[in-house]
Amino acid sequence: MANYNFDDIRPYYDSEVQKKMRILVKDKTFDKVLMHLFKYRPKVEMVKFQLRRIKSIKQLQGVFIYDLLHWLIDKTSDGLKCTGIEKLDKKKPYLFISNHRDIILDAAILNFLIFEYGMNTTQIAIGDNLLLYEWIEHMVKLNRSFVIKRSLPPRELIKASEKVSHFIRNSITEEKMSVWIAQREGRTKDGNDQTQLSVLKMLNMSNPNGISDGFNELNIVPVSISYEIEPCGLAKMKELIKKEHYGAKKTDKDDLKSMSMGMFTPKGRMRFVFGDPIETHFTVTDNAEQRNKYLKDLGELIDEQIYRNFKLWPNNYVAYDMLMQEHRFKDKYTAEEERKFRMMVEQANVHIDYPITDITERFLRIYANPVINKLKVTNL
Numbered sequence: 001m002a003n004y005n006f007d008d009i010r011p012y013y014d015s016e017v018q019k020k021m022r023i024l025v026k027d028k029t030f031d032k033v034l035m036h037l038f039k040y041r042p043k044v045e046m047v048k049f050q051l052r053r054i055k056s057i058k059q060l061q062g063v064f065i066y067d068l069l070h071w072l073i074d075k076t077s078d079g080l081k082c083t084g085i086e087k088l089d090k091k092k093p094y095l096f097i098s099n100h101r102d103i104i105l106d107a108a109i110l111n112f113l114i115f116e117y118g119m120n121t122t123q124i125a126i127g128d129n130l131l132l133y134e135w136i137e138h139m140v141k142l143n144r145s146f147v148i149k150r151s152l153p154p155r156e157l158i159k160a161s162e163k164v165s166h167f168i169r170n171s172i173t174e175e176k177m178s179v180w181i182a183q184r185e186g187r188t189k190d191g192n193d194q195t196q197l198s199v200l201k202m203l204n205m206s207n208p209n210g211i212s213d214g215f216n217e218l219n220i221v222p223v224s225i226s227y228e229i230e231p232c233g234l235a236k237m238k239e240l241i242k243k244e245h246y247g248a249k250k251t252d253k254d255d256l257k258s259m260s261m262g263m264f265t266p267k268g269r270m271r272f273v274f275g276d277p278i279e280t281h282f283t284v285t286d287n288a289e290q291r292n293k294y295l296k297d298l299g300e301l302i303d304e305q306i307y308r309n310f311k312l313w314p315n316n317y318v319a320y321d322m323l324m325q326e327h328r329f330k331d332k333y334t335a336e337e338e339r340k341f342r343m344m345v346e347q348a349n350v351h352i353d354y355p356i357t358d359i360t361e362r363f364l365r366i367y368a369n370p371v372i373n374k375l376k377v378t379n380l
Contacts, residue, residue, distance in 0.1 A: 006166075057142060066112065066115060073109070073270075076264060082273070085117050093219065094219045095181065097223065107122070109225075122177070124179075170206075187236065191365055193306055195300075195303050222275040222302045225270075228269040229265075231267060271311035314332060314334070320367075324368075
């Protein structure tokens, strides 16, 4: 394996924890974040005191982050359930590839569940567009996040992708550390979860072996993440509309707002399902066309597990029936559940003030697309 220096993208080492933590607790913006979280100055000072005493990433995650997530799950959801994790080997490193619905929570809750199961937490891929403040960079790197650089010229972007690919492979095959990465760049905005070929191409950049062996050694496990209430649903719709109709890109403030909203708004019930490790068998070839077909087939294998394992809620079934103007799934929801969802549709029409006519359809698709995708791989 090529000799890369990962210092600009890697998480912090245990030996750096105390120094970085001292910088973090002195940060004035971080202080405001703690006040927003805990509301009470003596509590904030107590938290800072506890953070100063932390000496390792395991200690930070096992004490502070675990408790914080427990509190968030209790406060903002109607319960978290997880299945499939019991099939995993606690001593084996995996590459968890999941659908992507929330900037912070997807990876944070996955690690929460892995920690509870008794496995070592994963290294987490995070885009550099989210490192808006110094305190965010310190916080995520103290939580085993590594950085994917996105805002680079094309040639530099290829080099950066190569480095990330080697970092991921090195983590799994040499360091024996699991890794989480989303199946796509950015969150799914329309409920249609699909693995981007560019993600798989990036993973293959560090592959010294045949394409099949190279992916098999990463121990890919698809993870299906389902929130009863779509995190930042209306904000995601606005983002898509701005991009499609006005060519406007989201701003740093949009990202920050989404990070906060995703964490603190109600999410209903949450379900994480760990799939089966994917093992493929493919003849070694230098044919680019065959390589691309392999990547496409691998993407479909990942998607199939994500669709099959996706937990559908009453909202999803109501949305499908409304979108298709059918009563196919009327036995999957009550009249009260339908009434509540129709109210959510009305709220979308009130809150999204762009002069377009398909707001209702767009909102329905966020919730109906998971049903449409599941129907492709199973009989409901």
